[in-house]
Amino acid sequence: MSYKNFPMVSNVIFGRGSFGQINDVLAPKRLSSKAPFIFLIDDVFKSNSWLTSRISLAYDDKIIYVSSAEEPKTSQVDKLVEDIILMTKEKPSGIIGIGGGTLLDLAKAVAIMLTNEGPAKDYQGWDLVKNPAIYHVGIPTISGTGAEVSRTTVLTGPERKLGINSDYTPFDQVILDSELTKGVPTDQWFYTGMDCYIHCVESLTGTYLNKFSETFGDMAIELCRDIYLSDKLSEEEAQESLMMASWHGGMSIVYSQVGVAHALSYGLSYLLGTKHGIGNCIVFDHLEEFYPDGVKEFKEMKARHGIELPKGICADLTEEQFNIMIDVALSLEPLWENALGKNWKKVMTREKVKSLYQKM
Template sequence: MSYKNFPMVSKVVFGRGSFNQLGDILSPKRLNVKAPFIYIVDDVFQGNSWLTSRIPLSYDDKIYYISANEEPKTSQVDELVEEIILTYKALPSGIIGIGGGTIMDLAKAISIMLTNEGESKEYQGWDLVKKPAIYHVGIPTISGTGAEVSRTTILTGPHRKLGINSDFTPFDQVVLDPELTKDVPKDQWFYTGMDCYVHCIESLNGTYLNSFSQSYGEKALELCKEIFLEDTLSKDESNDKLMMASWHGGMSIAYSQVGVAHAMSYGLGYLLGVKHGVGNCIVFEHLEEYYPEGVAMYKVMREKHNITIPKGICSNLSDKEFDIMIDVALSLEPLWENALGKHWKKTITRDKLKELYLKM
């Protein structure tokens, strides 16, 4: 039996106001005055001096403001990498992602592609990256995706939506400052929070489950129940705990895998551009057959917070479009095996997936 020798984030700082330590954290990592730190920042913060004025810029450091309205694409990664290489003629000292899952995945992918030849689509899959990434830092401003801790970076490529899963993907440093999540809109807070919740349900009900995954998954699930079902927490406490739930949920997958909701959500994301968190919610509504207790509890949470989930997004699709989504979902074999075991192909047919997508 060979066990995964799994890489973790090597340094993490947690606490309200810890973002202010970023300058002290980065300065020893600067290679020289010609090697800048590149900040990839969600463009919702453009003009928000409360956050941007605290980014410790010096020398040739640069901020790229990037819209997170769409999931990250391989073409977008390649364009940014090319621009950075052509602008600086030397490798940056590091890449710092400040934002949600989309921005953190972009930062991880850029840091990998600055040292690995070719295009990022060639690295979509498991353990295809050959050279270590440059130094990279993740600073989440919304909680739930687990992108801050995972060994993958989810990208939509020309042929599939799939992560660059590698030992070189995880961040070297993560800054967990719950204060940065204070202005997240309520529906967004719910969707990414449910991403974390679904991670837990899929990990804890999967065939890959072991004590490592279970201990993290159970803690994340306990926090999700407290945050989304109880009325005992202040907003600050809720934000603190959701940041930790996201971390633990991400860790629970590290040694296991996600399942049916994520596989089908990737299909929606690839074809229709549905954002990952809301995609998980749309799919999870219809998965009682696979996760009866998890879906029932999810519906209580949705009603309690008065969240409306989009409906009918697949109602006018052609057979060809359904086939595209089904191909993407079926290509994620480890997710299906985790959800249903080695013989999953006997029960998950194209007709079965089409029947589920038609409900969405």
């Protein structure tokens, strides 16, 4: 049997207020006065001096504000890389992503594409990256996606939604400061937290499960239950717990895989532009057949927090549009094999996938 030798994030700072150490962390990593640090920051922080004032820009360092209104695209990565090359005299000292999963995925992808030729779409898949990425730092401001710890950067390309899965993808440095997650709207807090919960359910019930994945998944799912089904945590404790649930949840799929919900959600995202967290929730709500216990608990969490999911998003789709979503979903073979085993194609026919989408 061949065992995967996966890299992990090599340096992590955890603690409330730890973002204040950002300048000390970056200083020794500067390559020269002409090699700037490029900060990719969610544009919701554009007017938030509380965050940006703590970043000391020097030499040619730049902040680029990026909208997270849409899922990250390969074309967006290519444009950012082009802009950075044009604005810098030398290759940057590093890329720092500050925001949710969208910004973290963009930061990872840009760091890779600054050292690898061609368009980002050519690297969607498993282990296609040839050259190490430049130094890159992830600082999440919302918890749940696991993007801060994973070896993938999920991108929507011209033909599919698929990650750049590579040993060069993980961040060199992560700063986990739960103070940065305060003020996240309730629905967004729920959707990203459920991304963590759902991929743990998929990992823990999948055929790829092993003790490594199970240990992290069990911890993450217990933390999610504490946060979303009990009143025992203070607001600050809940923020810290969700940050660690996200980390452990991301670790649980490093050595396993996600499943049915993510595969179907990728189809929604590719065709309709549905954001990843809410897409997972919309899909998971209809997957009792595959994850009966998880879906039951998810519905309890949804009711407890007064979350109303969109309905009928596939009601007016044409046959051609259904086929596009079905193609995207079924192309994610490792996810289906994890969920349903090696004979998954006998279970998950095109008709079956369409019938699931028709419920949404």
